[in-house]
Amino acid sequence: MLHSKTESLHALPIFSMSCTASAAVRGASRCSSRRLVSTHNLLRNTSHYAPCATPPATRTSSRTYVSASKPDKAQVNVDTAIKADQRAFINQTGNLPGNVKMPGTEMSADVMMSPAAGILKQATVMDQGKRPIYLDAQATTPTDPRVLDAMLPFFTGLYGNPHSRTHAYGWETEKATEQAREHIANLIGADSKEIIFTSGATESNNMSLKGVARFFGRSGKKKHIITTQTEHKCVLDSARHLQDEGFEVTYLPVQSNGIVDLNLLEASLRPDTALVSIMTVNNEIGVIQPMKEIGQICRKNKTFFHTDGAQAVGKIPISVDDWNVDLMSISSHKIYGPKGIGACYVRRRPRVRIDPIISGGGQERGLRSGTLAPPLVVGFGEACRIAKEEMDYDSQRIQRLSDRLLKGLLSLEHTSQNGDSERFYPGCVNVSFAYVEGESLLMALKDIALSSGSACTSASLEPSYVLRALGSSDESAHSSIRFGIGRFTTESEIDYVLKAVKERVTFLRELSPLWELVQDGVALDSIEWSQH
Ligand SMILES: Cc1ncc(COP(=O)(O)O)c(C=O)c1O
Numbered sequence: 001m002l003h004s005k006t007e008s009l010h011a012l013p014i015f016s017m018s019c020t021a022s023a024a025v026r027g028a029s030r031c032s033s034r035r036l037v038s039t040h041n042l043l044r045n046t047s048h049y050a051p052c053a054t055p056p057a058t059r060t061s062s063r064t065y066v067s068a069s070k071p072d073k074a075q076v077n078v079d080t081a082i083k084a085d086q087r088a089f090i091n092q093t094g095n096l097p098g099n100v101k102m103p104g105t106e107m108s109a110d111v112m113m114s115p116a117a118g119i120l121k122q123a124t125v126m127d128q129g130k131r132p133i134y135l136d137a138q139a140t141t142p143t144d145p146r147v148l149d150a151m152l153p154f155f156t157g158l159y160g161n162p163h164s165r166t167h168a169y170g171w172e173t174e175k176a177t178e179q180a181r182e183h184i185a186n187l188i189g190a191d192s193k194e195i196i197f198t199s200g201a202t203e204s205n206n207m208s209l210k211g212v213a214r215f216f217g218r219s220g221k222k223k224h225i226i227t228t229q230t231e232h233k234c235v236l237d238s239a240r241h242l243q244d245e246g247f248e249v250t251y252l253p254v255q256s257n258g259i260v261d262l263n264l265l266e267a268s269l270r271p272d273t274a275l276v277s278i279m280t281v282n283n284e285i286g287v288i289q290p291m292k293e294i295g296q297i298c299r300k301n302k303t304f305f306h307t308d309g310a311q312a313v314g315k316i317p318i319s320v321d322d323w324n325v326d327l328m329s330i331s332s333h334k335i336y337g338p339k340g341i342g343a344c345y346v347r348r349r350p351r352v353r354i355d356p357i358i359s360g361g362g363q364e365r366g367l368r369s370g371t372l373a374p375p376l377v378v379g380f381g382e383a384c385r386i387a388k389e390e391m392d393y394d395s396q397r398i399q400r401l402s403d404r405l406l407k408g409l410l411s412l413e414h415t416s417q418n419g420d421s422e423r424f425y426p427g428c429v430n431v432s433f434a435y436v437e438g439e440s441l442l443m444a445l446k447d448i449a450l451s452s453g454s455a456c457t458s459a460s461l462e463p464s465y466v467l468r469a470l471g472s473s474d475e476s477a478h479s480s481i482r483f484g485i486g487r488f489t490t491e492s493e494i495d496y497v498l499k500a501v502k503e504r505v506t507f508l509r510e511l512s513p514l515w516e517l518v519q520d521g522v523a524l525d526s527i528e529w530s531q532h
């Protein structure tokens with residue numbers, strides 16, 4: 001007898017093959033002691049599967065971006081917009097020789113060999129039909145061409161240090177960074193003085209948890225923090241560090257739909273609780289927590305409320321005042337802004353005090369020292385401005401695409417959505433395909449950029465702790481895939497993905513003896529697996 005169902009699955013030659021595949025891909029050896037058949041080779045050798053040989057037809061069609069903010073210029077072709085930006089860039093900098101032809105057209109051999117041409121090619125092939133369809137919007141989003149446009153001058157002429165008070169170079173970049181700060185504040189209903197720029201949501205989460213805990217823990221009166229088991233790693237890891245410093249942390253379980261139990265939250269609050277940290281939208285399953293109710297509970301108990309808003313800001317309407325949020329982490333690259341920049345909202349009334357985790361020149365109200373990066377700040381601001389202006393439009397589009405995707409995926413037998421099917425952000429669709437190993441499916445879908453968002457993340461072969469917290473079995477967690485729909489996803493891409501998923505799930509299931517048993521009507525639970 002095997003000791004667990006997962007082990008029993010791994011003992012079956014074909015179903016367990018993916019471990020070899022994923023281990024081989026990563027050079028990992030954790031699964032190697034198990035009896036395995038390589039899916040990788042199986043997939044490579046089969047005529048059913050030729051993932052990248054034939055680029056998806058939809059990829060060759062250019063994407064048209066309909067601008068809600070400029071209805072008079074109703075349709076902006078994204079390819080053209082990007083190329084136009086690139087052309088402007090080349091014209092401004094004179095970086096490339098005059099005979100360069102833009103990507104998508106022929107390049108002369110010497111130009112193709114130049115490093116700059118390679119970079120340009122990489123930067124633009126996203127719409128040239130040569131790379132997988134991008135469906136991983138929770139990991140990151142492409143920079144909106146309009147954001148890039150806003151950033152470019154700050155790499156060249158406008159290079160002043162925004163903290164220089166004595167000359168125009170400083171004044172002009174300071175003005176731009178303050179304008180950006182307002183765009184960010186506007187998006188979440190805050191005052192611009194409450195926005196602290198950071199390097200991203202990871203830093204903001206560290207700053208919020210460690211900052212509040214250390215400031216209020218100093219007196220010895222506030223030694224407790226509450227968070228949930230489904231937070232992003234950077235929140236969980238910050239909490240673990242605080243435990244090492246002597247703080248007590250409650251990691252609240254969630255219900256099977258991924259939502260926190262408010263009664264349990266209330267019951268877990270203590271007079272010495274300094275902070276409650278609960279994310280707005282979950283990055284793996286898209287579930288939206290009841291922010292307003294959580295905020296009310298925290299305010300009533302005079303406990304600060306922090307939320308990781310990395311997957312929510314710019315995607316759903318947010319009002320920090322309505323929700324009684326005291327601190328909020330924001331990331332630029334999740335909303336079509338540049339990477340390496342984010343912000344932390346820190347409430348001024350009632351004032352939240354934090355111990356800075358980075359000390360130095362005292363920038364950002366002394367809460368985060370270091371020279372601001374104006375190109376990034378301006379790009380982030382522009383991304384927020386666009387997100388606010390086009391939120392209705394984007395939401396409707398993404399909702400439509402999400403409905404189409406979910407309906408198609410769930411029409412396959414033995415599939416189910418992970419997380420609450422009502423309270424979730426539609427751009428994050430997490431589906432479990434029973435009797436298919438998620439990593440195998442990802443490998444079979446190389447023409448689509450996806451993530452399991454769960455099983456066997458690159459560093460470990462453990463199933464997703466988020467799905468486990470929902471009560472999913474190891475097998476179910478291992479058979480889950482996250483589909484991330486974004487601003488630039490098209491309907492034809494969704495249709496391509498649906499067709500590809502259906503084909504390859506069917507193919508993989510046909511390889512599985514378990515599936516055969518299920519088809520024969522055998523109840524798998526009734527089987528007693530024996531050791532080979
Ligand atoms: C929920 C959540 N929090 C935090 C982060 C980290 O954000 P950043 O990349 O800006 O540090 C991410 C992104 O992976 C996220 O999804």
Ligand code: FES
Pocket residue numbers: 018019020022031437439455456461478
């Ligand atoms: S793929 Fe082998 S344990 Fe998940």
